[in-house]
Amino acid sequence: MKFFVDTADLAEIRDLAATGLLDGVTTNPSLVAKTGRPFLDLVAEICDVVSGPVSAEVAATDFETMLKEGRHLARIAPNVAVKVPLTPAGLKVCRTLANEGTMVNVTLCFSAAQAILAAKAGAAFVSPFVGRLDDIGQTGLNLIAEIVEIYDRYPAFTTEVLVASIRNPTHVTESARLGAHVATMPPAVIRQLFGHPLTDKGLAQFVADWQKTGQNILEQA
Numbered sequence: 001m002k003f004f005v006d007t008a009d010l011a012e013i014r015d016l017a018a019t020g021l022l023d024g025v026t027t028n029p030s031l032v033a034k035t036g037r038p039f040l041d042l043v044a045e046i047c048d049v050v051s052g053p054v055s056a057e058v059a060a061t062d063f064e065t066m067l068k069e070g071r072h073l074a075r076i077a078p079n080v081a082v083k084v085p086l087t088p089a090g091l092k093v094c095r096t097l098a099n100e101g102t103m104v105n106v107t108l109c110f111s112a113a114q115a116i117l118a119a120k121a122g123a124a125f126v127s128p129f130v131g132r133l134d135d136i137g138q139t140g141l142n143l144i145a146e147i148v149e150i151y152d153r154y155p156a157f158t159t160e161v162l163v164a165s166i167r168n169p170t171h172v173t174e175s176a177r178l179g180a181h182v183a184t185m186p187p188a189v190i191r192q193l194f195g196h197p198l199t200d201k202g203l204a205q206f207v208a209d210w211q212k213t214g215q216n217i218l219e220q221a
């Protein structure tokens with residue numbers, strides 16, 4: 001499973017990229033707005049830090065303007081994935097950009113039917129939002145199971161399932177069990193993945209016991 005970080009915060013992206021565990025980045029207009037940075041410069045800088053796919057979302061909602069915006073974004077770097085909303089116009093843009101060789105991430109997917117449309121439109125990624133479905137009393141992970149099952153039946157569908165709107169580590173591990181290709185997570189959730197109280201307790205014990213030996217590995221090397 002690939003790990004993307006869902007943020008437009010460059011410091012966070014640099015920090016997580018340094019772990020060697022980061023495969024890509026997703027942004028959205030709300031995340032970009034928080035930075036106060038000019039969007040195209042920001043995307044260029046993120047693409048310099050991370051070589052994997054960097055999702056940058058169009059701002060318009062009509063076909064012509066979305067397509068122009070998407071082409072501008074795609075020119076920033078070869079690893080830009082243009083993010084378009086799951087609307088008829090968005091899917092038309094997706095098909096056009098995909099035919100031009102640009103990766104497209106179709107976002108705001110909330111049903112299996114929508115995911116089928118995204119695959120037929122040639123999306124590189126489809127982003128089902130699990131957390132927002134949970135927020136309205138549904139089970140977001142059920143949607144991931146449905147999409148993975150459907151995509152698996154059609155080898156011609158090459159679209160990757162990019163689980164979005166992740167709120168906790170269980171969303172990540174269950175998505176992995178279901179065979180989703182990518183999980184995009186806020187930085188805090190990526191950090192939560194590392195944690196286990198028994199790891200902390202065990203490490204403290206090992207450090208304490210080692211100190212009792214009075215030895216130093218580097219002095220013996």
Ligand code: E4P
Nearest residue numbers: 006026027028132164165166
């Ligand atoms: C996906 O690409 C979106 O940016 C994101 O996952 C939305 O998450 P939210 O529901 O926490 O805003």
